[in-house]
Amino acid sequence: MNFDYTPKVQALREKLLAFFDEHIYPNERAFAAEIALNRQNGNAWLPTELVETLKQRARDAGLWNLFLPDSQRGAGLTNLEYAPLCEIMGRVPWAPEVFNCNAPDTGNMETLERYASAENKREWLEPLLEGQIRSAFLMTEPEVASSDATNIQTRIVRDGDSYVINGHKWWSTGAGDPRCKLYIVMGKTDPDAPRHQQQSMILVPADATGITVNRPLTVFGYDDAPHGHMEITLDNVRVPASNLLLGEGRGFEIAQGRLGPGRIHHCMRLIGLAERALELMSKRVLQRVAFGKPIAAQTVTQERIAEARCMIEQARLLTLKTAYMMDTVGNKGARGEIAMIKVVAPNIACQVIDWAIQAHGAAGMSDDFPLAYAYTSARTLRFADGPDEVHRNAIAKLELAKYAPREAGAASSGSAAGDKAR
Secondary structure (H helix, E strand, O other), rough: OOOOOHHHHHHHHHHHHHHHHHHHHHHHHHHHHHHHHHHOOOOOOOOOOHHHHHHHHHHHHHOOOOOOOOOOOOOOOOHHHHHHHHHHHOOOOOHHHOOOOOOOOHOOOOOHHOOOOOHHHHHHHHHHHOOOOOOEOOOOOOOOOOOOHHHOOOEEEEEEEEEEEEEEEEEEEOOOOOOOOEEEEEEEEEOOOOHHHHHEEEEEOOOOOOOEEEEEEEEEEOOOOOOOEEEEEEEEEEEEEEHHHOOOHHHHHHHHHHHHHHHHHHHHHHHHHHHHHHHHHHHHHHHOOEEOEEEOHHHHHHHHHHHHHHHHHHHHHHHHHHHHHHHHHHHHHHHHHHHHHHHHOOOOOOHHHHHHHHHHHOOOOOOOOHHHHHHHHHOOOOOOOOOOHHHHHHHHHHHHHOOOOOOOHHHHHHHHHHHHHH
16 A cells, blocks of 8 residues: 555645635635624525635636546546545535535535436536535434434335335435535335345435425534535425436445445545644644643643644544555445544544643634534534444454354364464
8 A cells, every 4th residue: 555645646735735725724714704694694594605706716726526536527536546635625624615525415426426327417416516506415314213224214105207205304414505406315115125125315306396494403503504404304205216326225235335435535524624623732732821831831731732643643544544445445345444434533533623622721612713613523423424333333243254153164264264363
């Protein structure tokens, strides 16, 4: 595994870093102020003019659609090449949209690229790639423990040339944005099929008859306007049968193809967020004096800074290894690493950001600094795309399978393999 930056990646990194210095960091307060003004005027759910202006600048700089490996529609980067770029974009939570590299749209665009028909790509993927519309992924449901996706109750029933959808979803990220025009919905087409062949995914226009967006859900008090996390009801929603992705019963197959890239993108961005927190913490403790010496001179502070650096480097290396494996052996072959980094990255980010908040004193909990919202974002990702517990279980099962009893006749070779593993 070689993690050196290619000349192309190095050039893009330099462009991105310069873009952040010129356009992102100086506008952090302006972004929050524009949303606050929209809220004061009665509608916080308006796309910000700031982000729309910066999108054009990103396009002009060649910093658009950097994701989407193995596709002529993307920037021609592998997952490994995209990782350091995605990390930079993650340093400010709202920044990825500027480059059209934001969740859930990146995962949804990858889903459409891999699994949608040519007609559906024209209708939905192309405007998403142009940044003209946005999308949401509707999987989680309030009535069941959705960490076990086989619990999902939403029904997708064939009726002639259509499917009729009935269900109740929530935590549908991005669905509050007025530009959100497409939902990718997971539901059951055949409750009597084998457990992992009951579910399917289908494309649903956000303005289809029978859809009700009930309310935005808050995360530690933040409603995340203007994109939000919405509760949605689908009541006899009818869409063409051609909107079904791949075919009935293939929802889990698609979910694994979608969630692998989605999970690692989250982890890449989280490492950038943790880096930003460590940077802010280090600068703060060098400037502040307590008990007669800089806070940076306190050994407890030094221990936290040292530990934060170690944790970030470890998480970054695991992320890069995961990206490398996704590129070389595929998402299925990298499923163990994907699960591991999805546990590691949110947890280290939460810890590093928490230390940074502590170093800022009470100010760290206020919106005068970006740390409170950063913590909220990182903590959310211990649930999004699967909670820690599910990923830990998956990791443990893969590990135990290495040593599980084999069929008759394999005992001796198993012993040798065990000796080698030790």
